[in-house]
Amino acid sequence: MAGYFAIFLVLLTLASGLIWLLDARLFAPKRRQQVETALAAAGGKLPQETLDRLAQEPWLAETARSIFPIIAAITILRSFLFEPFQIPSGSMMPTLLVGDFILVQKFAYDVKDPVFRRTLYRNNQPQHGDIAVFKYPENPRLDYIKRIIGLPGDRVIYRDKQFYIQRACTEAHQGNCPGLEQVRYTFAADGEFTQQGLPQRRYQETLGEASYDILLTPALPEQKRDYYRQSGTAIDEWLVPEGHYFAVGDNRDNSRDSRFFGFVHEDLMVGKAVFIWMSFEFSDNPDRVLPRWIPVGIRFERLGRIR
Structure with missing residues:
Protein backbone atom coordinates (compact mmCIF):
# COMPACT_ATOMS: atom_id res chain seq x y z
CA MET A 1 0.00 0.00 0.00
CA ALA A 2 1.23 3.49 -0.84
CA GLY A 3 1.75 6.28 1.69
CA TYR A 4 -1.09 8.42 2.97
CA PHE A 5 -0.16 11.42 0.83
CA ALA A 6 -0.23 9.38 -2.38
CA ILE A 7 -3.64 7.96 -1.47
CA PHE A 8 -4.89 11.45 -0.60
CA LEU A 9 -3.78 12.79 -4.01
CA VAL A 10 -5.50 9.97 -5.88
CA LEU A 11 -8.74 10.37 -3.90
CA LEU A 12 -8.70 14.14 -4.38
CA THR A 13 -8.14 13.72 -8.11
CA LEU A 14 -11.00 11.22 -8.42
CA ALA A 15 -13.36 13.28 -6.28
CA SER A 16 -12.72 16.58 -8.06
CA GLY A 17 -12.93 14.93 -11.48
CA LEU A 18 -16.19 13.18 -10.61
CA ILE A 19 -17.79 16.37 -9.25
CA TRP A 20 -16.71 18.32 -12.32
CA LEU A 21 -18.04 15.60 -14.64
CA LEU A 22 -21.40 15.31 -12.85
CA ASP A 23 -21.88 19.04 -12.91
CA ALA A 24 -20.96 19.33 -16.59
CA ARG A 25 -23.24 16.47 -17.63
CA LEU A 26 -26.23 16.88 -15.27
CA PHE A 27 -26.46 20.22 -13.51
CA ALA A 28 -24.90 22.69 -15.98
CA PRO A 29 -27.49 21.80 -18.68
CA LYS A 30 -30.28 22.39 -16.11
CA ARG A 31 -28.87 25.81 -15.25
CA ARG A 32 -28.73 26.74 -18.93
CA GLN A 33 -32.32 25.54 -19.31
CA GLN A 34 -33.40 27.73 -16.36
CA VAL A 35 -31.80 30.75 -18.02
CA GLU A 36 -33.55 30.05 -21.33
CA THR A 37 -36.90 29.52 -19.59
CA ALA A 38 -36.55 32.74 -17.60
CA LEU A 39 -35.61 34.71 -20.73
CA ALA A 40 -38.58 33.31 -22.63
CA ALA A 41 -40.96 34.21 -19.81
CA ALA A 42 -39.56 37.75 -19.63
CA GLY A 43 -39.72 38.32 -23.34
CA GLY A 44 -35.99 37.99 -23.81
CA LYS A 45 -35.07 40.78 -21.42
CA LEU A 46 -33.66 40.13 -17.93
CA PRO A 47 -31.16 42.06 -15.81
CA GLN A 48 -27.62 40.70 -16.08
CA GLU A 49 -27.56 40.21 -12.34
CA THR A 50 -30.53 37.85 -12.59
CA LEU A 51 -28.97 35.92 -15.46
CA ASP A 52 -25.71 35.55 -13.54
CA ARG A 53 -27.56 34.28 -10.47
CA LEU A 54 -29.49 31.67 -12.50
CA ALA A 55 -26.36 30.49 -14.30
CA GLN A 56 -24.11 30.64 -11.26
CA GLU A 57 -21.96 27.56 -10.79
CA PRO A 58 -22.06 26.06 -7.24
CA TRP A 59 -18.85 26.71 -5.30
CA LEU A 60 -18.12 22.98 -5.04
CA ALA A 61 -18.38 22.46 -8.80
CA GLU A 62 -16.36 25.62 -9.47
CA THR A 63 -13.62 24.51 -7.07
CA ALA A 64 -13.52 21.00 -8.56
CA ARG A 65 -13.28 22.40 -12.09
CA SER A 66 -10.44 24.71 -11.04
CA ILE A 67 -8.29 22.23 -9.15
CA PHE A 68 -8.87 19.01 -11.13
CA PRO A 69 -6.36 19.70 -13.97
CA ILE A 70 -3.70 20.78 -11.49
CA ILE A 71 -4.23 17.90 -9.05
CA ALA A 72 -4.42 15.37 -11.91
CA ALA A 73 -1.14 16.65 -13.37
CA ILE A 74 0.58 16.48 -9.96
CA THR A 75 -0.75 12.96 -9.35
CA ILE A 76 0.47 11.69 -12.74
CA LEU A 77 3.85 13.41 -12.36
CA ARG A 78 4.40 12.15 -8.82
CA SER A 79 3.06 8.64 -9.41
CA PHE A 80 4.68 7.72 -12.71
CA LEU A 81 7.42 10.21 -13.60
CA PHE A 82 9.29 11.98 -10.79
CA GLU A 83 8.76 12.28 -7.05
CA PRO A 84 10.62 14.67 -4.73
CA PHE A 85 12.27 13.39 -1.56
CA GLN A 86 14.26 14.98 1.24
Missing part, protein backbone atom coordinates in the same frame (compact mmCIF):
# COMPACT_ATOMS: atom_id res chain seq x y z
CA ILE A 87 17.35 13.33 2.71
CA PRO A 88 16.69 13.07 6.48
CA SER A 89 19.85 11.30 7.69
CA GLY A 90 23.55 10.88 6.99
CA SER A 91 23.44 7.21 5.93
CA MET A 92 24.25 8.09 2.30
CA MET A 93 27.08 10.54 3.03
CA PRO A 94 29.15 11.75 1.29
CA THR A 95 27.00 11.19 -1.82
CA LEU A 96 23.86 12.67 -0.25
CA LEU A 97 23.81 15.04 2.72
CA VAL A 98 21.12 15.97 5.23
CA GLY A 99 19.20 18.83 3.63
CA ASP A 100 19.51 17.56 0.06
CA PHE A 101 16.25 17.56 -1.88
CA ILE A 102 16.28 15.00 -4.66
CA LEU A 103 14.16 13.83 -7.57
CA VAL A 104 13.45 10.12 -7.90
CA GLN A 105 12.71 8.76 -11.36
CA LYS A 106 9.68 6.53 -10.87
CA PHE A 107 9.72 4.95 -14.36
CA ALA A 108 13.37 3.90 -14.07
CA TYR A 109 12.13 0.58 -12.64
CA ASP A 110 8.77 -1.20 -12.86
CA VAL A 111 5.84 1.21 -13.10
CA LYS A 112 3.35 0.70 -10.25
CA ASP A 113 -0.09 2.07 -9.48
CA PRO A 114 0.02 4.87 -6.88
CA VAL A 115 -2.29 3.23 -4.32
CA PHE A 116 -1.86 -0.54 -4.16
CA ARG A 117 1.61 -0.47 -5.81
CA ARG A 118 0.77 -3.27 -8.19
CA THR A 119 3.02 -3.47 -11.23
CA LEU A 120 1.39 -1.92 -14.29
CA TYR A 121 4.34 -2.11 -16.65
CA ARG A 122 7.54 -4.13 -16.53
CA ASN A 123 10.50 -1.86 -17.14
CA ASN A 124 14.18 -1.89 -16.22
CA GLN A 125 15.42 -3.49 -13.00
CA PRO A 126 17.89 -1.93 -10.53
CA GLN A 127 21.55 -2.36 -11.42
CA HIS A 128 24.75 -2.55 -9.39
CA GLY A 129 25.60 0.91 -8.06
CA ASP A 130 22.13 2.45 -8.47
CA ILE A 131 20.89 4.72 -5.69
CA ALA A 132 17.35 3.49 -5.14
CA VAL A 133 14.43 4.65 -3.01
CA PHE A 134 12.32 1.81 -1.64
CA LYS A 135 9.74 1.07 1.02
CA TYR A 136 11.44 -0.03 4.23
CA PRO A 137 10.84 -3.80 4.47
CA GLU A 138 10.14 -3.67 8.22
CA ASN A 139 7.69 -0.75 7.88
CA PRO A 140 6.53 -0.10 4.29
CA ARG A 141 5.10 3.28 5.29
CA LEU A 142 8.68 4.59 5.46
CA ASP A 143 10.86 5.42 2.45
CA TYR A 144 14.52 4.43 2.52
CA ILE A 145 17.32 5.38 0.15
CA LYS A 146 20.40 3.19 -0.31
CA ARG A 147 22.81 1.99 -2.98
CA ILE A 148 22.16 -1.34 -4.71
CA ILE A 149 25.08 -3.69 -4.08
CA GLY A 150 23.56 -7.12 -4.76
CA LEU A 151 21.19 -8.27 -7.50
CA PRO A 152 19.05 -11.44 -7.52
CA GLY A 153 21.31 -14.49 -7.40
CA ASP A 154 24.39 -12.57 -6.24
CA ARG A 155 26.47 -13.81 -3.34
CA VAL A 156 27.44 -10.85 -1.14
CA ILE A 157 30.12 -10.85 1.58
CA TYR A 158 31.00 -7.94 3.88
CA ARG A 159 34.18 -8.75 5.77
CA ASP A 160 36.72 -6.38 7.36
CA LYS A 161 34.66 -3.47 5.98
CA GLN A 162 35.14 -4.74 2.47
CA PHE A 163 32.48 -6.02 0.07
CA TYR A 164 32.99 -9.09 -2.08
CA ILE A 165 30.46 -10.10 -4.73
CA GLN A 166 29.99 -13.25 -6.75
CA ARG A 167 27.56 -12.30 -9.45
CA ALA A 168 24.64 -14.53 -10.37
CA CYS A 169 25.39 -17.27 -12.87
CA THR A 170 23.09 -16.98 -15.89
CA GLU A 171 22.71 -18.77 -19.20
CA ALA A 172 24.73 -15.98 -20.80
CA HIS A 173 27.82 -17.24 -18.96
CA GLN A 174 27.51 -20.63 -20.75
CA GLY A 175 28.70 -22.55 -17.71
CA ASN A 176 31.65 -20.22 -17.04
CA CYS A 177 30.18 -18.68 -13.90
CA PRO A 178 31.74 -15.55 -12.37
CA GLY A 179 34.02 -15.94 -9.38
CA LEU A 180 34.12 -13.97 -6.16
CA GLU A 181 35.30 -10.40 -6.83
CA GLN A 182 36.45 -7.74 -4.42
CA VAL A 183 34.62 -4.42 -4.69
CA ARG A 184 37.72 -2.29 -4.72
CA TYR A 185 38.08 1.17 -3.27
CA THR A 186 40.95 3.66 -3.10
CA PHE A 187 41.71 6.30 -0.46
CA ALA A 188 40.41 9.76 -1.36
CA ALA A 189 40.47 12.02 1.73
CA ASP A 190 40.66 12.08 5.51
CA GLY A 191 39.17 14.31 8.19
CA GLU A 192 36.27 15.83 6.21
CA PHE A 193 33.60 14.05 8.26
CA THR A 194 33.25 12.64 11.75
CA GLN A 195 30.92 10.12 13.40
CA GLN A 196 30.38 10.22 17.16
CA GLY A 197 33.44 12.46 17.32
CA LEU A 198 35.54 9.87 15.46
CA PRO A 199 37.29 10.80 12.20
CA GLN A 200 36.03 9.20 9.00
CA ARG A 201 37.89 8.37 5.81
CA ARG A 202 36.54 8.91 2.32
CA TYR A 203 37.21 6.25 -0.31
CA GLN A 204 36.28 5.99 -3.96
CA GLU A 205 34.59 2.67 -4.64
CA THR A 206 33.96 1.08 -8.03
CA LEU A 207 31.19 -1.44 -8.65
CA GLY A 208 30.74 -2.43 -12.27
CA GLU A 209 30.39 0.77 -14.27
CA ALA A 210 29.50 2.83 -11.20
CA SER A 211 32.11 4.86 -9.33
CA TYR A 212 31.21 6.75 -6.13
CA ASP A 213 32.54 7.83 -2.75
CA ILE A 214 31.93 6.05 0.56
CA LEU A 215 32.79 6.80 4.19
CA LEU A 216 34.38 4.43 6.70
CA THR A 217 34.98 5.03 10.40
CA PRO A 218 38.15 3.03 11.19
CA ALA A 219 37.71 3.27 14.98
CA LEU A 220 34.27 1.62 14.91
CA PRO A 221 34.07 -2.19 14.73
CA GLU A 222 31.66 -4.08 12.50
CA GLN A 223 28.34 -4.78 14.21
CA LYS A 224 28.19 -8.42 13.16
CA ARG A 225 26.05 -9.46 16.10
CA ASP A 226 23.24 -7.34 14.62
CA TYR A 227 23.57 -8.65 11.05
CA TYR A 228 20.62 -10.28 9.34
CA ARG A 229 21.12 -14.02 9.59
CA GLN A 230 20.33 -16.04 6.48
CA SER A 231 20.05 -19.78 6.85
CA GLY A 232 22.91 -21.73 5.30
CA THR A 233 25.38 -18.83 5.05
CA ALA A 234 28.07 -17.30 7.25
CA ILE A 235 27.16 -14.40 9.53
CA ASP A 236 28.67 -11.87 7.10
CA GLU A 237 27.50 -13.55 3.90
CA TRP A 238 24.20 -13.36 2.03
CA LEU A 239 22.76 -15.00 -1.08
CA VAL A 240 20.27 -12.59 -2.67
CA PRO A 241 16.98 -14.42 -3.45
CA GLU A 242 15.17 -14.12 -6.76
CA GLY A 243 13.15 -10.92 -6.95
CA HIS A 244 15.14 -9.24 -4.16
CA TYR A 245 18.02 -6.77 -3.82
CA PHE A 246 20.80 -6.05 -1.33
CA ALA A 247 21.03 -2.32 -0.56
CA VAL A 248 23.55 -0.50 1.66
CA GLY A 249 24.39 3.08 2.63
CA ASP A 250 27.50 4.86 1.43
CA ASN A 251 28.22 5.85 5.04
CA ARG A 252 29.06 2.24 5.85
CA ASP A 253 29.43 2.51 9.64
CA ASN A 254 26.38 4.75 10.02
CA SER A 255 23.66 3.05 8.01
CA ARG A 256 20.88 0.61 8.78
CA ASP A 257 20.61 -1.38 5.58
CA SER A 258 20.41 -4.88 4.13
CA ARG A 259 23.22 -6.03 6.37
CA PHE A 260 20.77 -5.59 9.26
CA PHE A 261 17.21 -5.86 7.91
CA GLY A 262 17.79 -8.26 5.03
CA PHE A 263 16.73 -8.06 1.40
CA VAL A 264 14.49 -5.59 -0.42
CA HIS A 265 11.72 -7.16 -2.49
CA GLU A 266 11.27 -5.79 -6.00
CA ASP A 267 7.67 -4.81 -5.18
CA LEU A 268 9.03 -2.34 -2.60
CA MET A 269 11.12 -0.43 -5.14
CA VAL A 270 9.98 3.18 -5.66
CA GLY A 271 12.50 4.54 -8.14
CA LYS A 272 16.03 5.68 -8.90
CA ALA A 273 17.52 8.84 -7.37
CA VAL A 274 18.76 10.96 -10.27
CA PHE A 275 18.99 14.65 -9.37
CA ILE A 276 19.62 17.06 -6.48
CA TRP A 277 17.36 20.07 -7.10
CA MET A 278 17.98 21.87 -3.81
CA SER A 279 20.43 21.52 -0.92
CA PHE A 280 20.00 23.41 2.36
CA GLU A 281 22.75 23.76 4.93
CA PHE A 282 21.85 23.51 8.61
CA SER A 283 23.83 24.59 11.66
CA ASP A 284 24.69 22.21 14.50
CA ASN A 285 25.85 25.05 16.74
CA PRO A 286 24.23 24.43 20.16
CA ASP A 287 24.22 28.19 20.87
CA ARG A 288 22.19 28.99 17.78
CA VAL A 289 19.07 31.09 18.47
CA LEU A 290 16.93 29.87 15.56
CA PRO A 291 15.50 26.32 15.49
CA ARG A 292 17.77 23.75 13.87
CA TRP A 293 15.26 22.98 11.13
CA ILE A 294 15.70 26.49 9.70
CA PRO A 295 18.50 26.45 7.07
CA VAL A 296 21.43 28.83 7.28
CA GLY A 297 22.45 28.59 3.63
CA ILE A 298 22.05 26.92 0.25
CA ARG A 299 24.74 24.58 -1.14
CA PHE A 300 24.43 25.55 -4.82
CA GLU A 301 27.52 23.49 -5.70
CA ARG A 302 25.64 20.28 -4.88
CA LEU A 303 22.84 20.82 -7.39
CA GLY A 304 22.91 18.45 -10.35
CA ARG A 305 22.84 14.80 -11.30
CA ILE A 306 23.48 12.11 -8.70
CA ARG A 307 26.07 9.42 -9.32
